[in-house]
Amino acid sequence: MKVTVDEDFDGQRIDRFLGAIERIGSRSRAEKLIEDGLVTIDGRPAIKSNKVRNGFVIEVPDAELAEPAPRTYEGQAPVDVLYEDDDVLVVDKPAGMVVHPAPGYRQLTLVELLAAGGVNLADNDDPVMYRPGVVHRLDKNTSGVMMLAKNHLAQRQLQLALRERTAKREYLALVNGHVASRAGRVEAPIGRDVRDSTKRSIDTDFPQEAITHFVIQEVLPTTTLLKLKLETGRTHQIRVHMQAIDHPVVADEQYGTSPEFGLDRQFLHAARLSFPHPRTGEPVEVACPLPEELTVALGEARRALPDR
Numbered sequence: 001m002k003v004t005v006d007e008d009f010d011g012q013r014i015d016r017f018l019g020a021i022e023r024i025g026s027r028s029r030a031e032k033l034i035e036d037g038l039v040t041i042d043g044r045p046a047i048k049s050n051k052v053r054n055g056f057v058i059e060v061p062d063a064e065l066a067e068p069a070p071r072t073y074e075g076q077a078p079v080d081v082l083y084e085d086d087d088v089l090v091v092d093k094p095a096g097m098v099v100h101p102a103p104g105y106r107q108l109t110l111v112e113l114l115a116a117g118g119v120n121l122a123d124n125d126d127p128v129m130y131r132p133g134v135v136h137r138l139d140k141n142t143s144g145v146m147m148l149a150k151n152h153l154a155q156r157q158l159q160l161a162l163r164e165r166t167a168k169r170e171y172l173a174l175v176n177g178h179v180a181s182r183a184g185r186v187e188a189p190i191g192r193d194v195r196d197s198t199k200r201s202i203d204t205d206f207p208q209e210a211i212t213h214f215v216i217q218e219v220l221p222t223t224t225l226l227k228l229k230l231e232t233g234r235t236h237q238i239r240v241h242m243q244a245i246d247h248p249v250v251a252d253e254q255y256g257t258s259p260e261f262g263l264d265r266q267f268l269h270a271a272r273l274s275f276p277h278p279r280t281g282e283p284v285e286v287a288c289p290l291p292e293e294l295t296v297a298l299g300e301a302r303r304a305l306p307d308r
Helices: 014-019 027-035 110-116 152-164 237-244 292-302
Strands: 002-004 057-059 080-084 088-093 143-149 168-176 183-187 211-219 223-230 268-276 283-287
Touching: 014 027, 014 057, 080 283, 088 110, 110 143, 143 152, 143 283, 152 268, 168 237, 168 292, 211 237, 223 237, 223 292
Parallel strands: 143 268
Antiparallel strands: 002 057, 080 088, 088 143, 168 223, 168 268, 183 211, 211 223, 268 283
């Protein structure tokens, strides 16, 4: 088995990273494989205290692994398709659903649901991270427009469009407090938090460039509705940047706010996506309205009593 470490796992200890992989099964099993000299990082023998970094290549002999569990999902609610052709699929990802499986995560994911519904996405040969067609991701509790590729040509071209910033992503977020500037730019590198490995932060030992632009859409009694555009696409980028400027996203418990306005998820929605078509180069633009729970919450926020 050969796996390239994703940025989501940057900074984790090697034994913890391997132990969460289904075909290894436990941290103790991972420790044994490391102690027996069967694990390498970028071709060098691993030790238990090693931390994995984004882009590292981890190898374990196939003979030491269990067979992967079959993936079968039936009877699930379909995902709304916003745009589709022979190369690209754009969907409205519901809140509460992870985009693709990851070590240690056992619940239904978006790509598995699509596969169960007969959607053919670009294959991937990663034995650990099953993520066919994935071009970019949305956080589990973020809803909205998301594109996937149906073939490798489309996947490469769409990923290139994101890197070259010819693909544009626009979000709506309700944040706590009143943002002073009508428009602004947050430029603050992000990485795994030095104290909590499940979070991203500007307080990190391994920062990566992160830039977010925002414009005020509406000032409410205790909150502000923002339109945001990503110049980069780091994990949890908007949520971390909003926390960093002391206006965290409403109901984002992971980044320090309590549920309110009837929400049990953060008020963050991918509202619009535009990109050059991967085969023709023609512009494609897809919009996705707020889901019902966010529309209701926005109404509650408009009726909130002002801060005194």
